[in-house]
Structure formats: structure tokens, C-alpha cells
Amino acid sequence: MQSAGVARAAIEAFRRNYEALCRDESGMISETDIEPATGLPEYPESVSELDSELLAQTVLIKLNGGLGTSMGLEKVKSLLEVRPGVTFLDLIVRQVSSLRESSGAPVRLLFMNSFATSEDTLGHLEEHAPDGLKGVTEVELMQNQVPKINAGSLQPVEWPENPALEWCPPGHGDLYPALIGSGWLDRLLADGVRYAFVSNSDNLGAVLSPELLAWFAESDAPFLMEVTRRTPADRKGGHLAVRKADGQLLLREVAQCPEEDLEAFQNIDTHRYFNTNSIWLRLDKLKEALESAGGVLPLPMIRNLKTVDPRDKSSTPVIQLETAMGAAIECFPGARAIEVPRSRFAPVKTSGDLFALRSDAYEIGADGRVQLIEERAGKPPVVKLDDRYKFVDSLASLGVPSLAKCNSLTVTGEVRFEDGAVVEGDAVFDGSEDPVVVEK
Incomplete structure (x- = not known):
């Protein structure tokens, strides 16, 4: 990883996950150790006017590392057209430009790209959105890459046919190592940016809401997760829960659910809220949390079982070590969750x-x-x-x-x-x- 130029923060995060794998930690969260989340606040009423001072202290971060291979794409997923000639990227830029014009605030925009999406994304923005990015010199936060692990030997897999397939993204939990390792966290704080809104680029319902920003700022919470009511279509999505031991909010993904608890996991009447993968962060408190944790947030490790060549199911079985961005809710005492309308969750997965x-x-x-x-x-x-x-x-x-x-x-x-x-x-x-x- 050092030879490949991976940032120290990402190396330490991977080391933590790899050591957990070698200890055979499952990362499972038992139904007996949690209770359902209840009584969450709801999406706030509209604000009478935009708070330009708050917006000037905010950065919008779009997770943009996906290729959409499951939909037959070979380029970055956000280049899909929503309307003829209008892509996801175009609409994201239009949203930020409109917010800047209406508020007069220099709302910042970052795309968290992967090595597979960087060139296409920056090329499209340079060609199609120069006016929408006027005054912005940098829009990229680069996602890290980590080795795929041979499932048999627990060593980094070797694949001479295509060495690039020996690496994988470490999940969207890499947001935190990427922010600190790239220097972006310190740069944003130095520029007076205190708040970050993070969401998926394929979720056009997740716009930077001045109402939610005002609510988040007033709450003084270090972390806020947007959740919405689960429906039968959301039985497999990660849900919000409360840890019985200390009353801390946490996120449980299906990969962290013991088999005997799957029925309870999928009970949408018991566990009512699922994570929309849209979060709000206080960047100054994120820096404090990282410093107190030795530079690495203790996010639960997720094992993702794959083959080294995803298009060849007969190729070497591997383990991809990942973390979930929303799992950081349990790393911040005083973290909050808020119920938002379903309209803020409209991802394109199929x-x-x-x-x-x-x-x-x-x-x-x-x-x-x-x-x-x-x-x-x-x-x-x-x-x-x-x-x-x-x-x-x-x-x-x-x-x-x-x-x-x-x-x-x-x-x-x-x-x-x-x-x-x-x-x-x-x-x-x-x-x-x-x-x-x-x-x-």
C-alpha cells in the first residue's frame, strides 16, 4: 500500500480491519444486544430565508466512485442521462449553482471519486459544466484503494493477468480516511467550513437542504443521519438501532446480522428506519474524534465475499474488507438521526x-x-x-x-x-x- 502511494490514514484503517479479519471477528450485531430506534425528530418546516452565512460554511460531498457495472456500464455511473443530454453530474452542478445564486454564498462541492471514475468525471465537468463550477478550482476528493484478500491464505491476492484487479475500494466508510489523508479536512476547516453534507451521486433526491442545515447547526450534534421509513422493498437495507449497553445509536447492515436474526432484521414494523446513506458532519468534531482515536474511526469491519475477477466466478475467491460511512454514527456521542420524506431517497440501483x-x-x-x-x-x-x-x-x-x-x-x-x-x-x-x- 505504501508503494502504491496509499495515504497513511487509509493504511491504518485497513490494518485495523485486516487484524480483525485475522482474529476471525464476525462483526455481527445480535438482536439481543439492540432495541429499535423510536421517537425520531421529523424533517423541519421550511425556513423563511436562506442563511447565507451557514451555507458559506458548508461543503456538499457527493460519493461518486461507482461504475454501475451491474447495469452494464463501463463509465462512471453518474454520467447516465436522466433526460436526453442531461446527466446526474449535470443536475448536481445545477443544484449547487442554483443554491449559490439564490443565497450569494460560495457553497463548496466535492466529488469523492475512485481511480476508475476520476478521469471521466473531471473530463465531463470540464467540458459540460464550466459555468456551473465558476470560481471553483478543485472538486475532487480521491477515494483510497486497498488489497483484495485471498480467501484461502488471507494474504493479498495475486492476479498477474490483470494486476489492477488485485485492488478494490474500501467502501464509503473510506470517506473519513480520505478526508484526513488527502489534507482536505484541514483545508476546509482553515477556510471556515464547519459542516458537510454527504450523499450518493445517484440519489438526486438528496439535495443540500437549507432547512436541514439550519436544524443540524442548531442541534450542535457532531453527526446526523437521514433515515426514512422502511417498506417491503427495504427489508435488506441497513437499519437504525439503539445499543442496549449504552443507548448509543448504531447502524446494522444485513452483512452484520446473524442468520438466526434475519427474520427480525427484515421486520419493518420492529425496525422502522433505514439509512438513506445521506449524512451531515461537523468537521471540527470529526477532526477531534479522529485525533482521539489515533487517526482511525473504529468502524465495524464488513466482509464482502467476491471473486478476484468479478466477471469470472471461477476466479480466485477473495475477501474485500469494507466499512460503511453511516456506521460512524456510533463513534460520536450525541449523534442524531432524523426522519426525512421518502422523496429524499431516490437512488438508481437498477x-x-x-x-x-x-x-x-x-x-x-x-x-x-x-x-x-x-x-x-x-x-x-x-x-x-x-x-x-x-x-x-x-x-x-x-x-x-x-x-x-x-x-x-x-x-x-x-x-x-x-x-x-x-x-x-x-x-x-x-x-x-x-x-x-x-x-x-
Whole structure:
């Protein structure tokens, strides 16, 4: 790692996780040791005017390290088009530009890129968003890379066919080593920046909210996690809980749940809130926490079992050691969580999610905000597509129907929607035997 130029903070974080692996620590959180989180505050009312002083002390950090390979992409996922000619990156820049114009504050923007996404991201921004980034000289926080571990020997895996595959990203918990190791944490603090809002670049619902910023600043909390109510579609997502031993909030991912507790983990009535992966940080208190912990936050280690070549399931089994950004909630006494509307959680993880986002069920404002149309009352259409539409390129053959009044849509086999076709209620189209054309 030293030879590869990995920052000291990331090396120490990896060392901590690797030693836990060698001790055969499971990182499991038993149902008997926690209780459900209850009584959380709700999203605040609108503020009467923008607080330009607070916004000037804030940085927006977008996690932008994903390639979206599960959707057939070979470039950074945030270059997907939401509308013709308009990408995720374009809308993020538009959101920040609008906030700067309306408040007069120099809101800062950082993209946490990986080695796989850096070139595409910076190239696109330079070509397509020069005006939106006016006055900004640097927009990149680089994610670290760590060795993949041979599952048999527990040594760094060797793969001479493609040495680049010997490395992997360490999960979004790498935010903290990346901030301190890159020098960005000290630079931001020196510039008077105290607050950071962090969210995924594929979640266009996660905008920098002046209301939440004001609430967070007034709370004086060191850490704030945005959570929302779980639905049947969220049974596998990490949920918020309270540790019985000390009353500390914590995040439990499915990989940290013992098999015998899976039923309780998936009970959305018991564990009501899931992590949206949007957090707020007090940067001065983050620095204090890092210094008191020897430069490494004690985040729970997560084992991710893969093969060294993800496209070749017969290649060497490996363990990728990862941490979750939201797990830091248990590292800050006084950390808070707040319930936000579902509209702030609209990630694109599948081609079905993108199909819905591209429809008229969503609208894009002049300020770059993407939200469900008012008639939907905050409920997105649930789209399930056949595996033949798993990759983004295949969506072109489907067409773009109206989903403004659609609750759910299931597509199997060869289906095509004509321009102007309207889908309402709960719709199922099966073209597995004979092709189906849905007319206007």
C-alpha cells in the first residue's frame, strides 16, 4: 500500500480491519444486544430565508466512485442521462449553482471519486459544466484503494493477468480516511467550513437542504443521519438501532446480522428506519474524534465475499474488507438521526429505477431538483423489469410510457411502449411468448 502511494490514514484503517479479519471477528450485531430506534425528530418546516452565512460554511460531498457495472456500464455511473443530454453530474452542478445564486454564498462541492471514475468525471465537468463550477478550482476528493484478500491464505491476492484487479475500494466508510489523508479536512476547516453534507451521486433526491442545515447547526450534534421509513422493498437495507449497553445509536447492515436474526432484521414494523446513506458532519468534531482515536474511526469491519475477477466466478475467491460511512454514527456521542420524506431517497440501483426516473412521474426543476410530481404524494412507481432489460442500453427498445398514475409496473419478455402510451394502476405486461406492443 505504501508503494502504491496509499495515504497513511487509509493504511491504518485497513490494518485495523485486516487484524480483525485475522482474529476471525464476525462483526455481527445480535438482536439481543439492540432495541429499535423510536421517537425520531421529523424533517423541519421550511425556513423563511436562506442563511447565507451557514451555507458559506458548508461543503456538499457527493460519493461518486461507482461504475454501475451491474447495469452494464463501463463509465462512471453518474454520467447516465436522466433526460436526453442531461446527466446526474449535470443536475448536481445545477443544484449547487442554483443554491449559490439564490443565497450569494460560495457553497463548496466535492466529488469523492475512485481511480476508475476520476478521469471521466473531471473530463465531463470540464467540458459540460464550466459555468456551473465558476470560481471553483478543485472538486475532487480521491477515494483510497486497498488489497483484495485471498480467501484461502488471507494474504493479498495475486492476479498477474490483470494486476489492477488485485485492488478494490474500501467502501464509503473510506470517506473519513480520505478526508484526513488527502489534507482536505484541514483545508476546509482553515477556510471556515464547519459542516458537510454527504450523499450518493445517484440519489438526486438528496439535495443540500437549507432547512436541514439550519436544524443540524442548531442541534450542535457532531453527526446526523437521514433515515426514512422502511417498506417491503427495504427489508435488506441497513437499519437504525439503539445499543442496549449504552443507548448509543448504531447502524446494522444485513452483512452484520446473524442468520438466526434475519427474520427480525427484515421486520419493518420492529425496525422502522433505514439509512438513506445521506449524512451531515461537523468537521471540527470529526477532526477531534479522529485525533482521539489515533487517526482511525473504529468502524465495524464488513466482509464482502467476491471473486478476484468479478466477471469470472471461477476466479480466485477473495475477501474485500469494507466499512460503511453511516456506521460512524456510533463513534460520536450525541449523534442524531432524523426522519426525512421518502422523496429524499431516490437512488438508481437498477435499470427499472432509471426507467421510472426518466418518466413523467418525476419532474426536474430549474434549480436541478428532481422530485415526484405533486399528484403522486411522495410515492414513486415501483418498476420491475425482465433480465433482458438489466442493462441500460436495452431500455431504448422499451420506449418511455407515461407513469404519472402508475403504482407498479412489471415487464416480462419482449414489450414495447409506443410514444404516448399511458400506464396506470398496477400493470403487468408479459411478452415472453408473443411480443407485446402497448399502444397509445
